[in-house]
Amino acid sequence: MTDKTTATTPGNWLYQAIDRIEADYQRSADTHLIPLPLPVFSGHGIDLYLKDESTHPSGSLKHRLARSLFLYALCNGWISEGSTVVEASSGSTAVSEAYFARLLGLPFVAVMPRSTSAEKIALIEFYGGRCHFVDKAGEVYDAAREVARQTGGHYMDQFTYAERATDWRGNNNIAESMFTQMQRERHAIPAWIVVGAGTGGTSATIGRYVRFQRHATRLCVADPAGSVFARYHRTGDASLTAPGSRIEGIGRPRVEPSFIRTLVDRMEEVADAESIAAMRALSDMLGRRVGPSTGTNFVAMLRLACEMRAAGTSGSILSLLCDSGERYLPTYFNDQWVADCMGECGPASASIRALTA
Structure with a gap:
């Protein structure tokens, strides 16, 4: 019987990514x-x-949301090996998503206002994320979509998918x-x-x-x-x-x-x-x-x-x-x-x- 984490199939990276998130949850x-x-x-x-x-592990309630959003995007085929993950967030969601992006070895960009606290920026960068700044809070949505387009990545869009990503x-x-x-x-x-x-x-x-x-x-x-x-x-x-x-x-x-x-x-x-x-x-x-x-x-x-x-x-x-x-x-x-x-x-x-x- 072939183990799913070692199978040489097109879904090999996907299965490994899901396994890593599930293993993190079990820990x-x-x-x-x-x-x-x-x-x-x-x-x-x-x-x-x-x-x-x-x-x-990432310090807030948003850890649950980030885990659900990553699993939802993975199982929908929106994230693949090497994908850049982009989120519009200046707060704990970005910190938690940066944590899971690092777990999967994926680049992560948080789109946020310039007024974001230095402490949150430091936490995102600690997990390997990059911060992209806009002048006004209302600009984060379009800016996140544009960053995802430029990088060929995926805009996670917590404000749309949060209510449906969790069972x-x-x-x-x-x-x-x-x-x-x-x-x-x-x-x-x-x-x-x-x-x-x-x-x-x-x-x-x-x-x-x-x-x-x-x-x-x-x-x-x-x-x-x-x-x-x-x-x-x-x-x-x-x-x-x-x-x-x-x-x-x-x-x-x-x-x-x-x-x-x-x-x-x-x-x-x-x-x-x-x-x-x-x-x-x-x-x-x-x-x-x-x-x-x-x-x-x-x-x-x-x-x-x-x-x-x-x-x-x-x-x-x-x-x-x-x-x-x-x-x-x-x-x-x-x-x-x-x-x-x-x-x-x-x-x-x-x-x-x-x-x-």
Whole structure:
């Protein structure tokens, strides 16, 4: 019997590439589920949890997305040996895709605004990626297509394919992992799952899985100021635009194809000051820094918990710790940068700490 990894067939490189990604997955344990014991809620039968996605090899929730996008592109025949992989991303998706491109020995180009932080650029380059800069965030899409055309490569296009690259019925997607880890908790089926949306891929996977499994769980998307998703969810108008989010990794200035509004039960709009205050309060609770999008998620979790407490209902609320705050030391954890770019956070901080003390 001929082993598929050594067979001299036209698909030899393809099979080896898939094997490398699957082997990388097998070397990785599942991410931890962290309980957040908050006395103001736990005494009322309300439990909060975070699934810690910062422990993936490339450091964020986007590791799952990048793995799915690579497998999707490989199995569709869009990537072959020597292909240049191109992505429009200035954040964690580019870092994670650079990781998988290096794993497969493929060139990788991240198309991003010139304003991208030096820390993210350094991480992409650490994994062997190259950064291509544009002047404005809205220019990344066309620029990525052009780079792919010039190199004869493949534009990964996370904003289109994120919602379809993951098998939401099972296959250890993030939703299945969440529900498996919750099985022995006192409220095993969450009342709410809270996520942010950049592409919309995570909310689509979780929303579809919840329906497929016939769970009573509802899905809430926490949307930062400046993002278009909350207005789109209310109106259904896909032509809407917005200034764009200042919370890195979530929110978008345009409606992305992967954001499926009909899967989302509720949107929570979160001001920048609230996201920063919640990020810092949660970092103090955990004894380690978390990123700003996790702060946005935490604000929505606290709002839902307050509503449940007021209504006298019990249950669990589950969200994601998206990435480590170490990537944001010069920005969101820098008081002067926050004052200059985000404004006054004092009142928001006082409100959040009253719930987390």
